[in-house]
Amino acid sequence: MNRFLPRLSVILAAALLTACQANPGPPPVVDEDDRSATPTNSSTTSPPPEAAPEEDLLPKRSTVSIGVDPLRGGLNPHLVANNSELVNQIAELVLPSAFHGTEMDTDVLESAEEIEAPEGVAMRVRYTIAAPAQWSDGTPISGSDFNYLWSQIMRTPGTKNISGYRAISAVRTSGNGRVVTVDFDHRVEGWHKLFAHLMPSHLLEDRDFASVLADGIPASAGRYLVESMDRGRGIITLNRNDRFWGEDPANIDVIQLRAVRDTAQAVNMLRSRQIGFADFTPQQTTLENLSLLSNVNTGVVTRQRQLRLEMSAAEGALNDQPQRRALASLLDTDQIARLATGRASELEPGHNPFDSNSELAPLRERAGRKPVRIGVDPQNPTALAAATTIVDVLQAKAIDAEVVTERLTTITSDLLPAGKVDAVVAWDENGNDAMSLANYFVCATPTRPAATLSGFCPDNSAETALGILSGELDSEAAEERVGHLNREEVLFVPLLNEVRVHALGKGIVGPGQSIKDWDSGLISAPQWRKDDD
Numbered sequence: 001m002n003r004f005l006p007r008l009s010v011i012l013a014a015a016l017l018t019a020c021q022a023n024p025g026p027p028p029v030v031d032e033d034d035r036s037a038t039p040t041n042s043s044t045t046s047p048p049p050e051a052a053p054e055e056d057l058l059p060k061r062s063t064v065s066i067g068v069d070p071l072r073g074g075l076n077p078h079l080v081a082n083n084s085e086l087v088n089q090i091a092e093l094v095l096p097s098a099f100h101g102t103e104m105d106t107d108v109l110e111s112a113e114e115i116e117a118p119e120g121v122a123m124r125v126r127y128t129i130a131a132p133a134q135w136s137d138g139t140p141i142s143g144s145d146f147n148y149l150w151s152q153i154m155r156t157p158g159t160k161n162i163s164g165y166r167a168i169s170a171v172r173t174s175g176n177g178r179v180v181t182v183d184f185d186h187r188v189e190g191w192h193k194l195f196a197h198l199m200p201s202h203l204l205e206d207r208d209f210a211s212v213l214a215d216g217i218p219a220s221a222g223r224y225l226v227e228s229m230d231r232g233r234g235i236i237t238l239n240r241n242d243r244f245w246g247e248d249p250a251n252i253d254v255i256q257l258r259a260v261r262d263t264a265q266a267v268n269m270l271r272s273r274q275i276g277f278a279d280f281t282p283q284q285t286t287l288e289n290l291s292l293l294s295n296v297n298t299g300v301v302t303r304q305r306q307l308r309l310e311m312s313a314a315e316g317a318l319n320d321q322p323q324r325r326a327l328a329s330l331l332d333t334d335q336i337a338r339l340a341t342g343r344a345s346e347l348e349p350g351h352n353p354f355d356s357n358s359e360l361a362p363l364r365e366r367a368g369r370k371p372v373r374i375g376v377d378p379q380n381p382t383a384l385a386a387a388t389t390i391v392d393v394l395q396a397k398a399i400d401a402e403v404v405t406e407r408l409t410t411i412t413s414d415l416l417p418a419g420k421v422d423a424v425v426a427w428d429e430n431g432n433d434a435m436s437l438a439n440y441f442v443c444a445t446p447t448r449p450a451a452t453l454s455g456f457c458p459d460n461s462a463e464t465a466l467g468i469l470s471g472e473l474d475s476e477a478a479e480e481r482v483g484h485l486n487r488e489e490v491l492f493v494p495l496l497n498e499v500r501v502h503a504l505g506k507g508i509v510g511p512g513q514s515i516k517d518w519d520s521g522l523i524s525a526p527q528w529r530k531d532d533d
Contacts, residue, residue: 061253062530064508066522067266067278070234070259072379073408074214075226077197078149080158080453081210081377081408083427085279085303085500086257089522093238096141096221097196098127104192107246108133108141108221114191121169123184125191131178132245135200135219143173143180148201152209157449158412159209160429163438163465164194166448189471190434210409223250223526234259238525250526257522263289266503270296276507276531279500279521281382284343290503297504299515300346305498306430307340307383308350309374309390309423310453311491316419318372322362324490327372327423329358330393337496340386346501350494353487364399372401375421377408386495387425416453424453425495434468437478440485441465454491507531 073082077091096108104112110128117124133141150171153159170183188194200219204212217226220241227239236257240250258275260266263286269275271293282300290298309331311317311324318324337349363372372394376387387403394401404411404421415421429436441464443457444450450457458464464481467473473481486492502518504510509529511517518524 062251063254063256064252064528064530065256065258065275066508067260067269067275067280067503068236068257068522069280070261071229071231071236072377074211075217076199076209076213078153078159078161079156079210079409080160080412080426080428083160083305083429085305085498085521090217090226090236090238090257091197092222092523093224093525094217094220094222094226094241095197095199096133097198098194099192099196102192106130107244112192117183121183122186123188123191125182125184127180127182127195128175129178129180130245133221134243134245135202135221136225136241136243137200137203137219138243139200139202139219140177141198141221142177143171144177144201144205145198146180146182146195147171147173148205149195149198154448156209156413157417158409158453159449161193161435161439162449162451163442163469164188164190164435166442166451167469168194186466187470188435189469193433193435210413220244223248224255227254234261248526251529252525255522255525255528266290267293270503270505273506276505277510277518278503278505281341282343282346282499282501284345286501287346290501293505295506297515299502299518301500301502301519301521302348303498303500304430304432306350306428307386307425307495307498308428309386309425309493309495310428311423311493312416312419312421313454313456313489313491314416314419317416317422318366319419320362320366321489322359323366325354325358326360326363327394328352328354328490328493329356330360330397331390331493331495332393333493333495336386336389339389340382340496342385346499348497348499350496352493353483354490354493360397360399367394367400372399372423373404373421374401375404375406375411375415375424377411377426378405379407380427383425383427390425412453416455417449426453427498428492430494430497432475432479434471434475434478437475437482438465438468440482440491441468452491456489456491458485458489 068086071086075087075090076082077087097105098109098112108130110130112127115124115126129141150165150168153165167184167186167188168182169185172181203218216229223241223244224238225241227237229236238255240253260280263283266278266280267289290296313319331352333352334349337347338344374387374390376383378384391401391403411424439451441458441461442451443461468478502515504515504518509531511524511527
């Protein structure tokens with residue numbers, strides 16, 4: 001038996017080294033025109049593998065659990081249908097981005113700069129991908145990933161930031177896949193916001209973009225990867241990406257995201273230390289319940305995300321402005337916000353900009369021919385409750401109406417363009433950046449979807465979008481243009497703004513001692529360390 005001890009020592013040392021660092025070898029070179037490879041057959045017989053050491057001799061993987069809202073849809077952060085705090089934060093940990101805000105990600109890129117554009121090109125930007133940058137399966141990040149994201153957003157209904165990507169005329173790759181040259185038809189001052197959350201095109205290119213990440217993310221180029229999704233148990237497991245090439249790999253090996261469906265469950269899990277941190281949607285008594293727990297710090301955070309009633313101006317829907325104005329005038333957003341969330345505390349109702357005394361005859365006449373149909377994804381309970389409340393309000397005014405429950409991907413791709421729903425209740429980013437504001441002035445074409453759920457095409461839309469994207473119209477002027485457009489054409493009604501609760505218990509040492517230091521939530525996970533005290 002003693003002759004095996006040196007070998008066991010070597011195995012244990014190697015296991016300990018692997019657990020303590022993420023130090024991948026150089027990524028393989030991938031030919032952009034031929035990604036496939038056929039395994040070679042060999043007649044050489046490999047020796048049998050060494051017997052694995054006993055499980056209790058292996059180094060224990062550091063694991064923490066946190067409480068989150070249940071995952072309602074998929075993990076594709078580019079879809080309006082998946083617009084949630086949880087999806088956006090997972091994307092930040094798993095998918096690579098050219099920039100974060102206006103700061104270039106130096107792990108992903110060596111450089112990114114606007115360069116001199118040739119005649120006929122309004123603007124040209126060149127990205128150089130960092131040599132070690134790779135997906136967790138060893139495939140290098142390449143220009144194909146840039147081209148894939150651009151092309152899919154251009155052709156898929158219900159995607160975000162369409163205005164910026166619509167300004168792109170070409171994405172070209174050179175330098176063995178590492179140099180990406182992007183040409184624009186017109187100037188985009190905020191081009192840094194493009195190509196965030198790149199996706200592994202080599203694994204996804206033949207699949208439907210609207211459902212491509214419905215069950216996970218097959219490869220990572222961030223500090224964590226999605227190891228598994230167990231919807232039945234409400235657990236998403238993130239493992240540290242040991243192929244991450246950057247200087248600051250994550251400290252904790254495994255993060256379990258555990259769904260908390262109500263305050264009682266969150267409180268019980270914090271009390272019993274099943275979770276060390278929670279980021280979830282509050283209920284009426286959430287803060288009161290949490291205040292009774294010793295050693296738990298709580299805080300309230302607000303996000304720009306906003307639940308809206310988006311009117312459809314498509315043919316066959318509410319394509320007459322007086323119909324949309326009548327519907328908007330009936331909505332008491334304070335009431336809808338309370339009934340949709342089931343709470344009156346930690347609540348920020350939206351502001352309805354429309355007069356409550358509008359003429360109802362146009363809407364009644366339309367409802368007499370065909371009921372007003374409010375589309376909503378039944379997987380989102382707050383949106384569903386809001387849609388049901390709106391239908392109740394209409395019916396109380398003798399206006400025939402009904403709720404249409406369908407996946408939001410189906411609503412955006414099929415029902416809205418065909419005029420089969422008149423309005424949709426869904427979450428919107430409510431951004432005040434140039435691309436978000438320019439979206440309202442991007443019209444549909446026979447081959448390109450509209451940028452907003454309303455599908456409305458304003459007068460002088462192209463000129464206005466160009467002015468916003470180029471920076472000729474500053475943010476204040478752009479916001480005023482959008483506000484004026486909405487007041488005139490009645491395209492959406494803000495119902496409520498997102499409010500969240502953060503609760504910090506025991507087991508995790510994170511970005512700081514104050515709960516305010518945890519405002520970014522899960523995004524700060526690479527900094528976390530396990531606290532066993």
